[in-house]
Amino acid sequence: MWIADGWKDYEVLDCSAGEKLERWGEYTLLRPDPQVIWTTERLLPQWKRLNGHYHRSKSGGGEWEFHDLPKEWTIGYRLGEASLVFHLKPFAFKHTGLFPEQAVNWSWFYPIIKQAVDGGRKVRVLNLFAYTGGATVAAAAAGAEVTHVDASKGMVTWAKENAVSGGLEAAPIRWLVDDCMKFVERELRRGKTYDAIIMDPPSYGRGPRGELWKLEDLVYPLLQRCGELLSDDPLFFLINSYTTGLQPAVLSYMLHTAVLGPWAKRTRRTGLPEQNERANPDYGMQVTADEIGLPVTSNGLVLPCGASGRIRFRV
Numbered sequence: 195m196w197i198a199d200g201w202k203d204y205e206v207l208d209c210s211a212g213e214k215l216e217r218w219g220e221y222t223l224l225r226p227d228p229q230v231i232w233t234t235e236r237l238l239p240q241w242k243r244l245n246g247h248y249h250r251s252k253s254g255g256g257e258w259e260f261h262d263l264p265k266e267w268t269i270g271y272r273l274g275e276a277s278l279v280f281h282l283k284p285f286a287f288k289h290t291g292l293f294p295e296q297a298v299n300w301s302w303f304y305p306i307i308k309q310a311v312d313g314g315r316k317v318r319v320l321n322l323f324a325y326t327g328g329a330t331v332a333a334a335a336a337g338a339e340v341t342h343v344d345a346s347k348g349m350v351t352w353a354k355e356n357a358v359s360g361g362l363e364a365a366p367i368r369w370l371v372d373d374c375m376k377f378v379e380r381e382l383r384r385g386k387t388y389d390a391i392i393m394d395p396p397s398y399g400r401g402p403r404g405e406l407w408k409l410e411d412l413v414y415p416l417l418q419r420c421g422e423l424l425s426d427d428p429l430f431f432l433i434n435s436y437t438t439g440l441q442p443a444v445l446s447y448m449l450h451t452a453v454l455g456p457w458a459k460r461t462r463r464t465g466l467p468e469q470n471e472r473a474n475p476d477y478g479m480q481v482t483a484d485e486i487g488l489p490v491t492s493n494g495l496v497l498p499c500g501a502s503g504r505i506r507f508r509v
Contacts, residue, residue: 195485197496198298203269208241208492210234212250218282218290219269221245225288226256229498238492248288258284268359271297274304276335279359280328281352291326291352295486295499296394299432300332302504303390306429310389311337317429320381322374322393322420327353329392329432334365338390341368343377375412378419387425394434413440414452421453426461431505434486442483445503449481454505480506 207215207222214227215238222240224247245263250256266283269292282290310317317338321330324342326349333340334357344350350369357363370377374393395413417433424431431453433445457463463479483503487496 195487195496195498196298196302196502197487197489198295198301198499199489200297200301201271201294203271204294206488206490206497208234208236208238209490209497210236214497215240219267221263221267223263223284223290224248226250227497234493246284248284250288255286256288257286260284271300273297273300273332273335274308276304276332277360278328278331278335279356280326281355281359292328293325293394293499295488296328296434298486299392299434299502299504300329303329303392303430303432304332304336306506307333307336307338307390310429317390318388318425319390319392320388320420320423322378322391322416323395324353324392325349325394327356329394330367331357331360331362333390333392334362334367335360339366341370341388343370343372343374345371345373347371375416375419378416378423382419382422386423388423389425389427390429390431391420391423392432393420397437414448417448417452418456421456422460424453424457428457428507430507432502434500434502436500440501442485442501442503445501446481446483449483449503449505454479454481482506 203219205217207217209215209227209230211233212226212230213224214230216223222243222245224244226248245261247259248256249259266281268279268281271278280292282292284290307317319333319338319340321340321342324330324344327342330340330342330353342353350371354369357365357367431449435445483501485498485501487498490497
């Protein structure tokens, strides 16, 4: 499992009976988590000193109960030489505007981009379903030119605020409100390419014009088309999933068949890796996939938070 254990301003304090107790900077939140199917004693005093508690409704949805929680606050994350700053606020559907487990992926690709940029290379990154821009600001902080695409105008505005807070207001970032599949098709027609592609597709969603997105039906065709957007000398490809049906082995299989295989055929690369974590001796292609998780302070265990699949070119 890949564990996001580099946080100072965030931690999972404890988890029990379908809920996780979290510290977000100075504030303690209690939110539902479907992975927490165990019931353990709630011994930490923070269980009784909450700033916000999201109550799940049996009929679907839910609502927040607040105790001295501001409408908005910030937390920081140190990434290499960069200090990222994220704006947080409670959503009506339990979220805060940040998935802290994704820091394990930022820490993976940040040095890849930075090494290439420090070597004099211009690195073009495409971030699809980019939400509030965690991966966008991480890639920009490493020196990449980033194209940030999300269907929600509000999320794109929020991502811009995160960039400004982290001192990246002048970074070369394109902010686009668009349907991700349609954007990819247009980029292919334009002949555009990218050196790295990041995507964090939701299980369900709608584009800015009501376009329906259902992960199981559309993720594989999207991966295929994104593979065609890769440059001839790419750095990496990253996909994240919170859908239970897309286990690490499924992500790995899709990356092999939809992205790496067709890319290698197009660029006449040979000797593809035969299995996960086996690098190609000639070019250095490597496919890995695993669960991602957050450490739990109270007991030293790890809370699973989805899965990620990665292709690393030129290992």
